[in-house]
Amino acid sequence: MANLDNTHITKLKDLINGAVDDIIAEYAAIGHAVPSLDTVEPGPFLVPEAVPVRMRNAVQIIEAACAQLSCTVALPGSALLDKALVIEEPACLQVVTEARIADLLLDKPEGLAASELADLSGLDKAKLTRILRFLATKHCFKEVANNRLSVRLLSSDTSSIIGLITDEGLSAASYFNEFLTSRSEAEDDSPFKRWSGHQLFEFYLTEQGRGRGKRFIRAMSAWGDATGKGFLSKASSPADLVFVYPWESKPKDTTICDVGGGNGWGSMSLLKSQPHLRVILQDQPQVIEKAKELWTTEFPVAIEQGKVQFTPFNFLKDAAAEGCDFTTYVEKS
Structure with missing residues (x-):
């Protein structure tokens, strides 16, 4: 009898089972069960940087192993067709996002009738129903009610x-x-x-x-x-050593040049955590103007104390500010 080697999928199964156990254990350690997709509550881990290292690794294993397992057991033609048809999901997400469907379902745990949603959104009832039904099969929305994913589509x-x-x-x-x-x-x-x-x-x-x-x-x-913008600002911690830089050990007025930093969300998080640092934010002129508006509203003390400098920047002609202790660069495609 031929040797029937199925280790290529049984190993994936073992990886998935082990990772699920790790996630259950991390939630149990803080007195929680793993949140159901049906809930609209945020759960105990609100931002990526709050997620324990073991849980982050487990999530990545599940995502990768489940995807590989699905492609392995499906017929190749079917798997390729699914990959080509993936365009349907973002197209439907665009519709419900621009129509603010999640907002219309806010505080309505039982949902709304499709006809009422159609009237409120201005969309055709039959088309909207099919879109929501499709997204529900992708675990976003619970047909005509919000769930753990769709609630993040609020304005x-x-x-x-x-x-x-x-x-x-x-x-x-x-x-x-x-x-x-x-x-x-x-x-x-x-x-x-x-x-x-x-x-x-x-x-x-x-x-x-x-x-x-x-x-x-x-x-x-x-x-x-x-x-996980908060990873940038995390202080030293043995539990999260791989994601950490010891910013607190740097001298006062250590300067970071944030090239392509957009409105400075990452730098703002860092300065709030480490107020002894300084930041030079460089980006396109129109982006810098928006950044000034954001910082004036969200973190005006940084402007008042000269902790942040806004510098218009041409990515094709200009260079990063001289004399900085650190330079970060965010590539925008």
Whole structure:
């Protein structure tokens, strides 16, 4: 009898089971069960930097192993078709985000009738029903009620990053193959310019892009929240050593140049935690103006005490500020 080797999937199963046990243990250690998708409560871990190291690793293992297991057991043609059809999900997310469906369902645990949601949102009832049903199969929304994922689509910074990706991002992505195969030698050629006719920040100055430009600033804050901007400001901790830099050991007025820092969400978090530091924020002129507005509202004392300096920056011509002790750079595609 032939040797039937299935270790390539049984090892994945073992990885998943072990990671699930780790997550259950981390929640149990603080007296919680793992939150259900049906709840709209935030749970005990509000930001990525609050998640224990073992739990972060377990989540990554589950995400990767489940994806590999799914592709392994599915027929190849079906798996590839699923990958091509993934475009449907962001397209539907764009609809519900711009229609503010999550806001309409706020404080309504039983949900609303599809007809009422359609009237309030201005969308066609039949089409909206199918969109919400589809998103429910992707675990976002509980058909006509919010759940743990959809509640993050409330009018907020999070909905702004979803809007950015599903609007400008998805539109520009449709030109990616054309961009790669055209052999253009223009320095400013890009999928985004082929879609909009402008470079990114030039587009945000146009009538068509002005509103999107305001959303972009909020989206950058959401990106930091979702990816863990607080890691930058964490002080030394043996439990999280891999994510930590000992900022508290640096002398007073140690200066960080934050190149491409957007509205400075990461730097602001750092300065609030380590007020002995200074920051030079460099980004496009229009972004810097938005950054000034944010800091004036959220952290005016940093401006008053000269802890932050706002410097307009041309990514193609300018260099990072001289004399800084640290330089960070955030690449924007």
